[in-house]
Amino acid sequence: MAARTGSVGETELISRAVGDLARRTRFPVAFGGLEHDGAVHVTSIVGARGRSLDGLVVEAHRGLGGRALVEKRPRLALDYRTSRTITHDYDRAILGEGISTLFAVPIVVTGTARGVLYCAAWHEASVGGVVAQPAFRVAAEVATELRVRDEVDRRLTAIPPSSEPLAAGAREELRETYAELRRIAAGVDDEALRTRLESLEQRLAALSGDQRTPAVELDVSLSPREIDVLACAALGATNSEVGASLGLRETTVKSYLASAMSKLDASTRHSAVTKARRAGILP
Known part of the structure; x- marks a missing residue:
């Protein structure tokens, strides 16, 4: 399934956020996207060794990101391959990149999940406050900008x-x-x-x-x-x-x-x- 990129502004917003995520958390791989039509369309990827993540579309409730989207809270898989708490609909993309640890953080705007940002590592890695807090801040910054855009658009109409x-x-x-x-x-x-x-x-x-x-x-x-x-x-x-x-x-x-x-x-x-x-x- 091909990914919907959304508006140019949204694409640039996620691209910057994913870059910030990789830089602040120092995880080797970062990717993410906004929600459209009930699914997260990944539009930006940083650090990937291959192209298995390209065009990834994560449906609500499915996979780690789908759970984060629906539950509106971060989800973590320390060993993605053996995790029993998520569906494995996206193994081809995630395991194809060789990812072991995957951390998904939802972008929540006034109570609605609008997207998901991911940190990933090729080996099993701990995710404590040093990693989690910067990831939360990046997601919060994206949420702030989306909220501002929504309000401005609403008023300008x-x-x-x-x-x-x-x-x-x-x-x-x-x-x-x-x-x-x-x-x-x-x-x-x-x-x-x-x-x-x-x-x-x-x-x-x-x-x-x-x-x-x-x-x-x-x-x-x-x-x-x-x-x-x-x-x-x-x-x-x-x-x-x-x-x-x-x-x-x-x-x-x-x-x-x-x-x-x-x-x-x-x-x-x-x-x-x-x-x-x-x-x-x-x-």
Whole structure:
């Protein structure tokens, strides 16, 4: 059965994740894919000596990955060949690569398994916290990006063509989405993922602009944290609420807000938000 690759963005996402998995866990083989039509379609493989894993499609409930997908929890086979806790539907692919130890970690997004990442070794290898925790982190990073993409796509479907002004309700939805993206990005350590989140934020800010009102160019450069705070404040959040949302002290929030207001030459937070929106910094 041929594998479905999904969108280019999904393929690139899994390719990067599989590379990270191999690098962080130091397992010689790593592979994985997202779920489509009830099966995991493997689209990226790193470290394999042969081609037996190419085009692998793992059905739900079948094999180690199929169990991980359905149970939404990691599954481990220290000696894959003799394991009695899984079906052996995919022996031709797994044993064809000479794999002995196989570790499958599901990618779970808001309670739904969306894919599986695998670590593998040609010999029996222990899988303790040194291996498991990095694998969990990689899966969590993929889940975060998928969740962000899902939310952005959901919100953007309600946005009219750019030639039309946004209705008040749609504009408010977009602003809430933008603030949520800022909150998510603030808790992401992976620099590449933060960059992609910022790209999505810029798209949202551009989409919210009223084409009848030209943007005002300001010689202002706000720091990421100043934008985070301003985006939350734009929704009417108090300093205390902003701090709780971003994991900052209230005094730190006040400091960032004051700095943003100074840069924007604004005497109030409302004025700062208005100027940031007119400049295209905020949606």
